[in-house]
Amino acid sequence: MKIAVDIMSGERSPEILIKGAVEAANKLDITAILVGEKNIIEQALKTYNYRKDKITFVHSSEVITMNEIPTIAIKQKPNASVFVAARLVKDGLADAFVSPGNTGATFAAAFLNLGRLKGVSRPAILGVMPKVSDKFTVILDVGANPECKPIHLVQFAAMGEAYASTVLGIDSPRIGLLSNGTELSKGTDITQRTYKILKKLPVNFIGYIEGRDIFSDEVDVAVCDGFTGNIVLKALEGVGKALLNILKSEINKSALSKLGAIFMMKSFNKIRKKVDYSEYGGAPLIGIDGTCIVTHGSSNDKEIMNGIKVASQMLNYQLNKMISNKLKEYHISKMHWFHREKIS
């Protein structure tokens, strides 16, 4: 299994990202194709131990920075690392690609080169939220589609269900539709129509869920539009960081607290690991006819390694085939009338 890794994008140095790819190649049954500046790659590889047959590279010297606008970047830098990585998949030279990046550019690279999976109207970005007892909630879309119609949300449910049942190993995942309350009268016109469709489909749909339910053990897949999902995901990342900062500043205020913190180091590390998004290997672009992961711009070696791991899991489980089957099961691709008609 060959996974192309864009080591030029993101906010960290290529060396850090190469380190993550080398670790993945050493640990997993994959070959990493590093995509980036030849000289940097050759120099960095000298400092790592790795099996030569499991690391290869493709030169690309251009980079899409975090602040570039995807639609402009595509025209100005067609040979940027993220586009080269996507084309390796398109040309059958790689099975998946991972980029720590400008999410819009990565999405555009995947969408334009690999296209949509059959039956999917709108590919989405899938987020995984940690909760208690080493469990997770899948949330999608977290950014690709700010405005969605019911059919898009229904397809997100199918894709989230497939991901939860394969990669996360959850039996008959419980699907919830994010809303501002659990009563049927809540939500928007779009969520109310989506609710009625999901109720009729062969899916474990538990109805509306609220923001707090994302962390409860009541739901496995939270479905929402990309506007809401993106704001929620970023707010949660923000509050995690804010709480850790408050804790740090409180600890430093007294010697007793500092001593207490040393005694609690093991507990703190477990919690830090839980709120540390680099543990979860980024976000799959789901619904793309190919396998592609976008990790945080701030990704370190660990997040890149985990991103590669998630990509290999998606391939091993044949997630895309599973999604296609799910959509057939839902008969969604035929439901063109969703676009025109309200379901009574």
Next chain:
Amino acid sequence: MKIAVDIMSGERSPEILIKGAVEAANKLDITAILVGEKNIIEQALKTYNYRKDKITFVHSSEVITMNEIPTIAIKQKPNASVFVAARLVKDGLADAFVSPGNTGATFAAAFLNLGRLKGVSRPAILGVMPKVSDKFTVILDVGANPECKPIHLVQFAAMGEAYASTVLGIDSPRIGLLSNGTELSKGTDITQRTYKILKKLPVNFIGYIEGRDIFSDEVDVAVCDGFTGNIVLKALEGVGKALLNILKSEINKSALSKLGAIFMMKSFNKIRKKVDYSEYGGAPLIGIDGTCIVTHGSSNDKEIMNGIKVASQMLNYQLNKMISNKLKEYHISKMHWFHREKIS
């Protein structure tokens, strides 16, 4: 200043809520009018010390429970405590009311009895999020209006600005529009049109903000529709609780951690106080032609006391007058064309 307190609603006992009202009456320059079952109130008051001229009551034996549907409850229980409390304000017998409640029922009670403030199309629910350095971000709407037009969001900005500058004492509050990214190309059709209007108004508008910015010191007022705001607020409450639970279970796993936790008790208490929403006194229903606070259904005495305190601050600062002035300044009430026209 007379504040009616609905002591029958919510999930806690009336006695707890009466305790909060008594504490507020003892500490603040207000008179509390307890609204609820006569016998319960008389019995409870025997156990507290209070000045007799600062506590009075009005009998109401009916309650709207947390799960009742507001539109049905209004018809079936017109004399429920929350409606009686709202009518006291309508009839000029109280200056404000506080209810720990079914938010929908409280909103309906306020809206139907007190109406909208002149120039306000849609009253909203205002949330206050704690962040580092004892600062706060105002976020609205957090639930009253799942679907909003640009004019509604612009009015939320005006109301949030007035609240932040008076009750929170922030000089020239920075207004941000919540979106799925800071670039102009992000957001929905609605947020993009709102953006253009806010840019033209005499307001300290800093543009789009992301979910994580709610906790940064870059913004004072986060504007969004009630669907998004409600989901974000509840997700944040959920994650705070989840993290505290994880911490508790980690601490109990080792004797050393338990000892460390004792040493850190003071730090933990400060953090708990920070994430404890009962410290912030509930959510004002803003844009109502009157003063009304809805606190959490799970409100304890402390949250009721703080809710009464916030109501008294809103009255002292003449917040509603300030909002009317802001809206005049924005010329919003005349901008009927917002409804019909996209702003170029």
